[in-house]
Amino acid sequence: MWSVRTKEDVVEAYRKQSICDAAMRVVARKGMKDVTVQDIADEAGLAKGTIYSYFESREEILARTMENATASLVEKLGIACKACRTFREVLEQRVRTQLHHFDDNRDFFRLYLAMAEPFGERRLKQHPTYQTYLAQLQRLVRDAVARGEIRDANVERLSIAISSVVRDIVLHRMIEREPPSLDDDVQFAVDFIMRGIQS
Amino acid sequence: MWSVRTKEDVVEAYRKQSICDAAMRVVARKGMKDVTVQDIADEAGLAKGTIYSYFESREEILARTMENATASLVEKLGIACKACRTFREVLEQRVRTQLHHFDDNRDFFRLYLAMAEPFGERRLKQHPTYQTYLAQLQRLVRDAVARGEIRDANVERLSIAISSVVRDIVLHRMIEREPPSLDDDVQFAVDFIMRGIQS
Amino acid sequence: MWSVRTKEDVVEAYRKQSICDAAMRVVARKGMKDVTVQDIADEAGLAKGTIYSYFESREEILARTMENATASLVEKLGIACKACRTFREVLEQRVRTQLHHFDDNRDFFRLYLAMAEPFGERRLKQHPTYQTYLAQLQRLVRDAVARGEIRDANVERLSIAISSVVRDIVLHRMIEREPPSLDDDVQFAVDFIMRGIQS
Amino acid sequence: MWSVRTKEDVVEAYRKQSICDAAMRVVARKGMKDVTVQDIADEAGLAKGTIYSYFESREEILARTMENATASLVEKLGIACKACRTFREVLEQRVRTQLHHFDDNRDFFRLYLAMAEPFGERRLKQHPTYQTYLAQLQRLVRDAVARGEIRDANVERLSIAISSVVRDIVLHRMIEREPPSLDDDVQFAVDFIMRGIQS
DNA sequence: TATGAATGAGAATTCATTCAT
DNA sequence: GATGAATGAATTCTCATTCAT
Numbered sequence: 001m002w003s004v005r006t007k008e009d010v011v012e013a014y015r016k017q018s019i020c021d022a023a024m025r026v027v028a029r030k031g032m033k034d035v036t037v038q039d040i041a042d043e044a045g046l047a048k049g050t051i052y053s054y055f056e057s058r059e060e061i062l063a064r065t066m067e068n069a070t071a072s073l074v075e076k077l078g079i080a081c082k083a084c085r086t087f088r089e090v091l092e093q094r095v096r097t098q099l100h101h102f103d104d105n106r107d108f109f110r111l112y113l114a115m116a117e118p119f120g121e122r123r124l125k126q127h128p129t130y131q132t133y134l135a136q137l138q139r140l141v142r143d144a145v146a147r148g149e150i151r152d153a154n155v156e157r158l159s160i161a162i163s164s165v166v167r168d169i170v171l172h173r174m175i176e177r178e179p180p181s182l183d184d185d186v187q188f189a190v191d192f193i194m195r196g197i198q199s
Numbered sequence: 200m201w202s203v204r205t206k207e208d209v210v211e212a213y214r215k216q217s218i219c220d221a222a223m224r225v226v227a228r229k230g231m232k233d234v235t236v237q238d239i240a241d242e243a244g245l246a247k248g249t250i251y252s253y254f255e256s257r258e259e260i261l262a263r264t265m266e267n268a269t270a271s272l273v274e275k276l277g278i279a280c281k282a283c284r285t286f287r288e289v290l291e292q293r294v295r296t297q298l299h300h301f302d303d304n305r306d307f308f309r310l311y312l313a314m315a316e317p318f319g320e321r322r323l324k325q326h327p328t329y330q331t332y333l334a335q336l337q338r339l340v341r342d343a344v345a346r347g348e349i350r351d352a353n354v355e356r357l358s359i360a361i362s363s364v365v366r367d368i369v370l371h372r373m374i375e376r377e378p379p380s381l382d383d384d385v386q387f388a389v390d391f392i393m394r395g396i397q398s
Numbered sequence: 399m400w401s402v403r404t405k406e407d408v409v410e411a412y413r414k415q416s417i418c419d420a421a422m423r424v425v426a427r428k429g430m431k432d433v434t435v436q437d438i439a440d441e442a443g444l445a446k447g448t449i450y451s452y453f454e455s456r457e458e459i460l461a462r463t464m465e466n467a468t469a470s471l472v473e474k475l476g477i478a479c480k481a482c483r484t485f486r487e488v489l490e491q492r493v494r495t496q497l498h499h500f501d502d503n504r505d506f507f508r509l510y511l512a513m514a515e516p517f518g519e520r521r522l523k524q525h526p527t528y529q530t531y532l533a534q535l536q537r538l539v540r541d542a543v544a545r546g547e548i549r550d551a552n553v554e555r556l557s558i559a560i561s562s563v564v565r566d567i568v569l570h571r572m573i574e575r576e577p578p579s580l581d582d583d584v585q586f587a588v589d590f591i592m593r594g595i596q597s
Numbered sequence: 598m599w600s601v602r603t604k605e606d607v608v609e610a611y612r613k614q615s616i617c618d619a620a621m622r623v624v625a626r627k628g629m630k631d632v633t634v635q636d637i638a639d640e641a642g643l644a645k646g647t648i649y650s651y652f653e654s655r656e657e658i659l660a661r662t663m664e665n666a667t668a669s670l671v672e673k674l675g676i677a678c679k680a681c682r683t684f685r686e687v688l689e690q691r692v693r694t695q696l697h698h699f700d701d702n703r704d705f706f707r708l709y710l711a712m713a714e715p716f717g718e719r720r721l722k723q724h725p726t727y728q729t730y731l732a733q734l735q736r737l738v739r740d741a742v743a744r745g746e747i748r749d750a751n752v753e754r755l756s757i758a759i760s761s762v763v764r765d766i767v768l769h770r771m772i773e774r775e776p777p778s779l780d781d782d783v784q785f786a787v788d789f790i791m792r793g794i795q796s
Numbered sequence: 797t798a799t800g801a802a803t804g805a806g807a808a809t810t811c812a813t814t815c816a817t
Numbered sequence: 818g819a820t821g822a823a824t825g826a827a828t829t830c831t832c833a834t835t836c837a838t
Contacts, residue, residue, distance in 0.1 A: 033232040036832060047799040049835080058833060154379075154387065157368070161391050164367030165360050172359055180356075188353065192360050192395040235807065246824045248810080257808065431630040434828065445803045450830065552785065555766075555777075559789050562765030563758050570757055578751075586751065590758050590793040634812060644820040646814080655812060 016054050019044050020065040032062065070129040073101050078136060087144035092190045094137075095166055099182050102170045134159060141197075151199035162193050215253050218243050219264040231261065269328040272300050277335060286343035291389045293336075294365055298381050301369045333358060340396075350398035361392050414452050417442050418463040430460065468527040471499050476534060485542035490588045492535075493564055497580050500568045532557060539595075549597040560591050613651050616641050617662040629659065667726040670698050675733060684741035689787045691734075692763055696779050699767045731756060738794075748796040759790050 022044035026035050037058050041048040055061045081093035137159045144150045150158075169189050173179040180188075221243035225234050236257050240247040254260045280292035336358045343349045349357075368388050372378040379387075420442035424433050435456050439446045453459045479491035535557045542548045548556075567587050571577040578586075619641035623632050634655050638645040652658045678690035734756045741747045747755075766786050770776040777785075 037834085038832075041800095048833090049799050049801095050797080052834070053797075157371075157379075157384075157387050158391075160367050160371055161364050161388075164363045167367075168359050168363030169356075172356075180353075185356075188356050189360075192357075195397075196391040196395040198394075236809085237807080247808090248825060249823050251809070252822070435830080436828080446829090447804065447831075448802050451801070456829065552777075555769075555782075555785050556789075558765050558769055559762050559786075562761045566757050566761030566764075567754075570754075578754075583754075586754050587758075590755075593795075594789040594793045596792075633810085638821095645812090646820050646822095647818080649813070650818070 012054065016064070017068065019046070019051060019054060019061060020068045023061055023065040024069055027062070027065070035062075037061075067129050070133070073098065074129060074133050074136065076101065077133070087140065087147075087149045088190065088194055090140055090144075091162075091193060092186060095169075095189050096182070096186050098166055098170060099173065099185060102173065103182065134163065137163060148199065150194075150197040153197070158197055161196060165189055165193055211253070215263070216267065218245070218250060218253055218260065219267050222260050222264040223268055226261070226264070234261070236260070266328055269332070272297065273328055273332050273335070275300065276332070286339065286346075286348045287389065287393055289339055289343075290361075290392060291385060294368075294388050295381070295385050297365055297369060298372065298384060301372065302381065333362065336362060347398065349393075349396040352396070357396055360395060364388055364392055410452070414462070415466065417444070417449060417452055417459065418466045421459055421463040422467055425460075425463070433460070435459070465527055468531070471496065472527055472531050472534065474499065475531070485538065485545075485547045486588065486592055488538055489560075489591060490584060493567075493587050494580070494584050496564055496568060497571065497583060500571065501580065532561065535561060546597065548595040551595075556595055559594060563587055563591055609651070613661070614665065616643070616648060616651060616658065617665045620658055620662040621666055624659070624662070632659075634658075664726050667730070670695065671726060671730050671733065673698065674730070684737065684744075684746045685787065685791055687737055687741075688759070688790060689783060692766075692786050693779070693783050695763055695767060696770065696782060699770065700779065731760065734760060745796065747794040750794070755794055758793060762786055762790055 019040065023035070023040045026039045026043045030039065037051055038048055040061060041051050044051070051061070055064065076097050077094055080097045081090050084090045084093060138155050141150070141155050141159050141162070145152050145155065166189055169185050173182075173185060179185070218239065222234070222239045225238045225242045229238065236250055237247055239260060240250050243250070250260070254263065275296050276293055279296045280289050283289045283292060337354050340349065340354050340357050340361070344351050344354065365388055368384050372381075372384060378384070417438065421433070421438045424437045424441045428437065435449055436446055438459060439449050442449070449459070453462065474495050475492055478495045479488050482488045482491060536553050539548070539553050539557050539560070543550050543553065564587055567583050571583060577583070616637065620632070620637045623636045623640045627636065634648055635645055637658060638648050641648070648658070652661065673694050674691055677694045678687050681687045681690060735752050738747065738756050738759070739752050742749050742752065763786055766782050770782060776782070
């Protein structure tokens with residue numbers, strides 16, 4: 001059915017993930033433009049040639065790495081707070097999840113920022129994972145508008161505004177040697193955003 | 200007096216600026232990491248070697264380009280709305296100036312974003328022009344807090360939140376093929392921000 | 399034991415030697431200062447990039463080439479005439495070996511001369527192979543002095559004088575389209591030197 | 598007759614000499630292959646373009662510099678010891694003059710050595726100044742042979758042997774931080790050479 | 797399948813030479 | 818004549834990609 005080759009597929013997926021993980025660590029150390037395929041191979045404990053059994057090109061590795069990394073955050077966000085009642089609760093959960101994620105993965109940080117810049121020919125808007133992320137957020141906002149919890153403004157712009165505030169809080173936590181407590185930042189962000197959007 | 204070499208200096212400054220302008224256009228087309236010195240030379244209508252009479256290295260060109268470009272915006276912002284009374288008025292002027300600036304200089308866009316990512320060893324926080332920009336904003340916020348116009352919260356975080364919202368509006372204007380009217384975006388941003396910060 | 403990597407080492411050493419051999423031929427044709435890495439690669443039948451798997455830089459190739467080439471002569475000289483009784487016999491063997499070496503390796507000629515000029519920051523005296531060469535000669539001279547075969551003068555200066563005579567004979571053989579017979583030059587040199595040094 | 602343009606010629610000759618002098622100093626500092634035309638211009642206090650009013654190319658500057666420098670020594674040698682009676686006296690004068698010359702002009706040293714290596718396509722033998730030098734020496738040797746002062750061997754080879762011994766003494770004086778006294782080296786060289794050549 | 801040596805297009809940088817002022 | 822800005826060919830070195838083992 002869905003195949004005799006399951007095992008191979010699993011192995012392949014595992015290898016790809018290992019390579020992306022390695023790529024993430026190296027990117028975090030050297031910055032996207034200075035990472036060589038050799039760097040990634042070394043970090044992954046593989047030969048350079050082997051990398052090319054799993055990926056077409058350097059560009060593909062980096063693109064996939066970016067996707068995987070973001071996907072993991074988006075997934076966490078997707079399951080965050082199924083039980084929450086109000087938009088404020090949802091928002092707080094999401095913000096906390098994001099801040100945690102970045103506190104846990106300083107590595108991820110540069111990739112995340114790098115995502116905000118043009119990558120190859122693809123732009124932010126075209127990036128599928130970013131699409132998912134924004135769609136998720138927009139759905140939540142739309143629902144909250146429908147429930148009258150927040151004001152009836154352009155949903156897309158509201159979402160963008162929300163994500164931008166969170167992003168920059170994240171960014172500054174990364175940069176600060178001693179950032180404010182996570183709870184403080186969560187409270188500030190949620191408060192600022194809620195003021196901006198409540199009816 | 201203030202020097203015999205004025206003329207040479209002026210010519211030199213003019214050349215450097217031309218090169219940075221060219222660099223900006225090319226970066227806008229190809230993305231920072233893919234720009235070659237030859238690209239810049241071609242765009243500037245100069246020979247590759249000539250570029251090196253004015254700059255030490257490719258890195259220096261890009262760094263200087265970034266600085267110049269941002270400095271010009273920061274300067275505009277600095278003189279914006281000397282006559283404004285309320286923080287809302289100031290904010291509106293600033294947001295409008297920024298949105299205009301980016302509408303006028305799509306080129307600049309990628310550079311601006313690129314600034315938000317690690318550049319060489321320098322980071323956002325260390326970047327002097329960004330420092331100036333943020334300091335400006337913080338001063339305005341602090342004054343407004345003192346006047347009781349906006350609530351008494353952490354000034355730095357308020358400023359970051361403000362700038363992040365504007366930045367993402369800008370970003371999305373750049374990406375949209377047909378962005379909302381500039382006035383609409385200005386209103387949205389000012390409104391969102393003011394809600395977030397008023398007492 | 400003395401390593402699992404013997405084979406790789408041998409291959410590497412062989413490659414390095416091939417490249418140095420190629421470098422020697424090209425230097426002989428174009429002169430040290432005009433040799434490009436591309437020249438060496440072409441001569442070696444390798445791609446430019448391959449050269450850089452074996453050497454760090456153009457400078458390293460040339461330095462190593464010089465060393466290898468001289469080392470091979472010094473080695474020959476070291477084993478020359480173990481059975482000789484008198485200093486005159488040893489000297490004759492050595493001179494003959496050198497003249498042969500250069501007759502066989504016109505290529506080597508320029509390198510040898512180049513060694514007599516400053517190379518990078520290192521000078522003749524600091525060059526390890528030249529050190530070996532001179533030390534060898536000095537030992538022979540000292541022994542001969544001890545045996546009373548040659549006069550008791552400053553050993554270093556005697557050695558320098560000896561090597562300089564031989565070097566210039568070599569040089570002129572290279573330059574002459576039709577040099578004297580090898581035996582004639584050997585006899586002349588040995589005779590001249592022996593007169594200069596015998597007690 | 599031989600011209601209205603004498604004055605211009607003198608100025609031109611003077612300029613050329615200044616440039617060669619400058620070149621000599623720079624070569625002494627940086628080594629022949631690393632000297633740029635800009636270096637020479639700076640050292641001479643002229644603009645780069647001006648250099649090209651006096652010389653066709655970088656190569657010509659260096660060639661002429663070499664020639665001038667050597668010519669000055671050869672000239673000194675030509676007038677040395679007109680009054681000397683025996684070959685030994687002449688030889689001693691010449692050796693002393695050469696050692697002095699190099700003690701006075703460490704700058705000159707590298708050029709001298711550089712001359713011993715191929716220069717462009719011209720070789721040692723073809724170099725006119727070296728020709729002059731060797732011819733001078735050979736004449737002296739031939740005369741001495743005629744007078745029965747030294748043995749009747751191949752004049753060219755004797756001359757080569759003589760010049761090589763002197764050259765290496767010079768070389769080693771340059772290299773040694775504390776060389777033997779000039780007189781000692783003169784005595785050693787003259788003694789060694791005379792033994793090699795006397796009948 | 798994994799490897800890593802080999803490749804060579806392409807990038808940054810240098811510098812001899814020219815030429816308008 | 819003198820200048821030095823401009824030029825671009827030449828050079829070193831890098832690294833993504835291929836492919837024989």
